[in-house]
Amino acid sequence: MLDGKLRIAPTCYHVLHLLPVMSAHEMNFFYDEGLKTGDGSLAYQVLRDPMVPFGLEKLGISQAMKEKSVDIALDVQSRTIFFQRSRGADVYIIAGWRNQHTAAWVGPPHIKSLQDLKGKRVGISDFNSIRHWGIQIQLRKAGLDIERDVEWVRCGVSTHLLVEALRSGKVECAPVSGWMAETLKKEGCNVLVVPKDQYPNGR
Structure with a gap:
């Protein structure tokens, strides 16, 4: 958190990873679920810049989250979390999506x-x-x-x-x-x- 706001950011440069969270923001889902301050302003911030260069997620995501004060990283591969936790990182999976493997x-x-x-x-x-x-x-x-x-x-x-x-x-x-x-x-x-x-x- 930074300035009392929950910070959400994409892991890598893929713009599609922002669509679900931006849709939720535009439809006021976060606000309606209580992510607001006492004066009614937003208690979260959606960052648009990627946290790590593509391909370096496995090694760098937990450090990038610390450095950028990010609470929720979007579209982190599950194997990254398992690897980071095996190295003692305090990261967790809070939600996931089903890969449909369309190719x-x-x-x-x-x-x-x-x-x-x-x-x-x-x-x-x-x-x-x-x-x-x-x-x-x-x-x-x-x-x-x-x-x-x-x-x-x-x-x-x-x-x-x-x-x-x-x-x-x-x-x-x-x-x-x-x-x-x-x-x-x-x-x-x-x-x-x-x-x-x-x-x-x-x-």
């Missing part, structure tokens, strides 16, 4: 399964992103060593960039939307895994 992971015609990715390049939007984490789980299930068996290639967040990397041969696997996966299948590509099929209710 399909697609490979070119010669890649038929996740096992075929051994020694190959896997395209991701960004390191330590939710997609990066999600495909790591799938590759481990397929028996691959995620540190040795694949090369990670950062392609960018846009589906267009990921599809371009796949079509050009820059990578042998990339996450794309469901409709794009159908288009790529018509071109001879193979859908290697759809996490949503494994976790229909989210994970």
Whole structure:
């Protein structure tokens, strides 16, 4: 808290992480639930700048929260909290959201399964992103060593960039939307895994 106000801030630069809290603010949910001072002004502050550079959340979030007097960090990965608590940080999960894993992971015609990715390049939007984490789980299930068996290639967040990397041969696997996966299948590509099929209710 700073000046008696609860401070809420996004962990990284992803603007979508601010949408739920800003919607709640605009609809007066926080105020109606009692986050107001004795004189009726707001008893909270929503910060818009990210606390840590993307990819450094796991190591830096608790220190960033201390330095910026932030009480609630938005969209912190659960594994970050477990890691920080194992190091003695006084952080807790107070709410979460269900990851629906909407992407399909697609490979070119010669890649038929996740096992075929051994020694190959896997395209991701960004390191330590939710997609990066999600495909790591799938590759481990397929028996691959995620540190040795694949090369990670950062392609960018846009589906267009990921599809371009796949079509050009820059990578042998990339996450794309469901409709794009159908288009790529018509071109001879193979859908290697759809996490949503494994976790229909989210994970």
